[in-house]
Amino acid sequence: MGLNDQGGLPVHAGAGAPQGGIFSGAPSFLTTRVDAVVNWARENSLWPMPFGTACCAIEMMATAATRYDLARFGMERMSFSPRQADLLICAGRVTYKMAPVIRRIWEQMPEPKWAISMGACASSGGVFDVYSMVQGIDTIIPVDVYVPGCPPRPEGLMYGILLVQEKIRNSQPTSRREWKAADALPEGGSVLPDEVVDHLTAPFGNSTRQNRPSGLVSTGAVVRASDRRP
């Protein structure tokens, strides 16, 4: 058993296979696991769907350009159609007005699919802890890898992509169980429970700390006790 150069595909050469390889015309064969072959193919031909909304998108473009050359990792083709993409790269801030759009794009992408949340704004709302901004796209879609930075350098995004590839490498595509959780996005709701959304996106006591006046909260919204004005 040996590992080839393409990221850990375990390969058994057939017993008694003659020297010269599969192109020599001589009968020869390889044995491996289906999971390994499928993962090897998937991880090395990801088609990213770029969802660039802000300055992170500039770094994403730089990553795809000649100096950093995303094509080295099998991402020859940036897919501007979600139906031919399997890796969503959300680069930049997402507003609540944009949230249904990114949810729709995610739903249009065929399985299997992965998502990278690139930068502070996509991951947590960043400095935009305001009325109009989604506080982390993991409340909208399931995220596989978060890339920190404001914006992250191309190396950072590439490391995130390598982590996605590692995740793919360690997955079991022949097991149906792995994809069931991803299939079940709640209709018109967050992927997280309300309490978790509120908890994750609660103010952290920074300079913009602001108490939400409890009298103005309507529609039965969940407000943490610490957010209520005394």
Next chain:
Amino acid sequence: MANDSFKKGLEGLDAGAAGSPQEEPGVPPQAGELPAHPSIEALREEFGDAVLRHEVVAGDEHIVYVPPQRARDVLAWLKDAPGHQYDFLQDLTAIDWGNGRSIQVVYQLWSTRSKLNLRVKVELPLDSLEIDTVYYLWRAADWLEREVFDMFGVVFTGHPDLRRILMPYNYAEGHPLRKDFPLRGRFSRAEQTRRSLSMQTEDHYSPRELEIAHVLGQTLPTPFDEAGSADQQGQFGGMGGAG
């Protein structure tokens, strides 16, 4: 020569800021010292008491305050009166000064004919945020008035398509640029997320915004129908938003 200037620069460095020649502290120019704005007197003659106040800020920025009931007449006159002809609405915005004070609607005008700037302000008390639209004077007011409506809640009566432009159509937390608006909004994040994900965006884009208005043969509201500019609208992509 080059050496001299280099030496001079070094000396200046040594002397520091104190060595540089002190300028006399600037005296803000008074309105009376500048050439009078030709439109102000003309407005006073034409409208009399409707010119509530006249201010000059930042040297030569002239501001005229008019009551909301007369605003449309004053602006229409400014647009068409010979010698003034403010044919370009540079900006239409609003200011909320907070503490229950009136919201100011600001019209920033520019005349390409007489090369004049003029700012017209209208003060609207918080309990009657209503003013006539200037959509039919300057088409530029279309989206600007929608923005002021969205952000401040000022209702522009007569606007053909007054709806939110920046915030989502199902936004129910008020008008975000008002001073009494909490920074993070009024609902919890969970509720905000739920509302945004329940939007059906397709239902709320007009055909005109989808750039197929000219295909459908849609026409603009009066008086632009009569001017025959409906074709022109299609030529520019039909993004007028007046569906």
